[in-house]
Amino acid sequence: MQPIFAVIQKEFKQVFRDRSMVAIIFLVPLIQLFLLAYSITVDVRHVKLEIADLDNSHLSRELVQAFSHTKQFDLVGWTRNLNGIEEGFRSWRSQVVLIIPPGFEKNLRRGRLPQIGVAVDGVDGNTAGVALGYAQAILIRFGQRIQTQVFAQKTRSQPHLVEMRERMWYNPELDSKPFMIPGIAVVLLTLLPMMLSSMSLVKEKETGTLEQLLVTPLKKTQLILGKLIPFLLLSFIELSFLLLVAIGSFHIAMNGSYLLLGWLSFVYLFTTLGLGIFISTVTTSQQQAMFMSWFMLVFMILMSGFFIPIENMPLVLQKLTYLDPMRYFMSIVRDIFQKGSGLRFLQRDAIPMAGFGVIILTVSILKFHKRVG
């Protein structure tokens, strides 16, 4: 056992000798947590609206008011020149233009159905679609109101309307933080162990110190264990630290079992550390190791459902996500936190995750033995 401790001690010293490494391990994740927790939102607000009021009547101004007094639209400008619409889009000045035709009020009072135009910059399809929906809703509301004002006598029967009563489970405020923050913790819990372990082994290869370690009476297994245990410990400290901050300062509710979370995190770390060793066996320099782990990370993060729901992807890619160990851990952590799910609901993810972990770690250690031996 003692040789392992020596390696562990050496490894810890190596990490903590470098101040910037300590900052990267503890401080940077914290900053990222804070920034990312707020940045991820598909809410569409403050859409830049330009208005072409070619009528300039009492009613057209009322319609303009109906648009400018909303949270969804920010009135950024006026135009009288319809050719300028496209130019406004090209320079990112506006996203939506509302066009009220000349003679709007007059034609409306005569019942001639004047045509209102809504032009939208479709480049950001999601925003454009939602903004059009907002515009439509405002127009319908406005239309219904003036309908009863202007043509009060003509409307007879009131329509029956089916209305939505919604109840949002687990997250009544529709706050994205309880979903994103555990997700960020998962990403960070993958990133660090993988990079640290891959680079630490490659570094010894690059500088030739690995050979030195091998001529010591240390067994290869002891060497690997001694290398992995510090990263395992660091990752655990990191995780607890992040969760503490998440719960303490973001007031994220933890509805599930800490013990279960701890166990499954431990299992997940087999995968990330295993991948780290694997990368170190197929690369020869730190730069390559970095590229490789980076490459894998981007793939893993993308396919994990972290910020793009898996259901949105084409079927082929959805199938591909089953190869991503992070996918399972992502669901597990989020479900434990938000839904308080027990193992009964989690085994669907936990079993493949454990399988991956054991396979990846075993294969990598074997490969490492062969490479080194």
Place this chain on the structure above:
Amino acid sequence: MKAALLRTRAIVRKEFLHILHDPRSLFLVFLMPVVQLIMFGYALNLEIQRVDMAVFDHARSPASREFIQAFSGSRFFHVFEVNRSVRTVEDWFKSRKARVALVIPADFDRQLHRNLRIPIQFLMDASDANAATLIRNYCQQILISYNLSHGAKVLLPFAFRRTVFFNPNFRSSYFFVPGLMAMILIMISTLLTSVAIAREKETGTLEQMLVSPVRSREIILGKVFPYLVLAFLDAAAILAIGLFLFRIPFVGNLLLLTLLSVLYIVLALSLGLLISTVASSQQVAMMIAQIATVLPTIMMAGMIFPIASMPRWLQLITYILPARFYLLIVRGIILKGSTFADLLNPSAVLLGMTIFLLLVSIRKFKTNLEA
């Protein structure tokens, strides 16, 4: 002057040789962006394709079935009926077999004839707030069209027509593929230079250069130039894939895009340079490069999530992200045909950032060498 040029060229040559001697890295530098682009290009989609909806139909009447039909007929929803108590809904959510549950009351038909407003309960698994918001929007749209087709004649005294510019079918690849150019370029360029100098520091070869007659300005130029070429080739490959594989229309001026992309690449390379001067080792340099580029670009620069919807203080922070400005440029030129006059502001910001970073990093580099 001529001597300076020669010395710079020597460094360029050395750096090129260094790159070519490591084909594995080179391979990764080209393979990575291409694979990432293809994967991201297909995977990035904010529109939900299929939402599992559990229906608890307590009315079981033709009217309720017709109402359900409004949802099952939509391509967004995969509707299945559950003949159990609504209380089981939590199990459906926990096992992720349903994202939303529609509960139709037993007296639906009666209400439909008597009441002006018929409340219908939608229970949603809102653990993913973004998805829940989208699902709610879809449900509302379907309700509107159901109401319209069921006697609720919302008579409007006017008509309205929508015109969609540049991307009439709202294809998300139009939005995301140019966005990926911004991410991949800054990631690759920053990483490459940050490592190139940190490596010399780590192996001690930087000192050797110091005793040679080469000036620090020349070292930097000579080191950066090969990576500029590399990143530029990457950009060209990404653009080609975007145009031919994802069929993005290119309506703007290629020369303008090239010039501004070179500016952006130089900016990213200078950022890498600065990182390498402050980093103590390759490992630290690469970590910082990654932290500074990947996640902020994806999450905060407007590549995926609209900046206007972020909290105000965060919006202010986004102004330091180069990608925020390059995104306007690359999307503007490719998709909208924006001219230089249209893009004056973001271009000026990029130029300012580049000059600032270059000056700071050359200065830091000098003090580094002298120390």
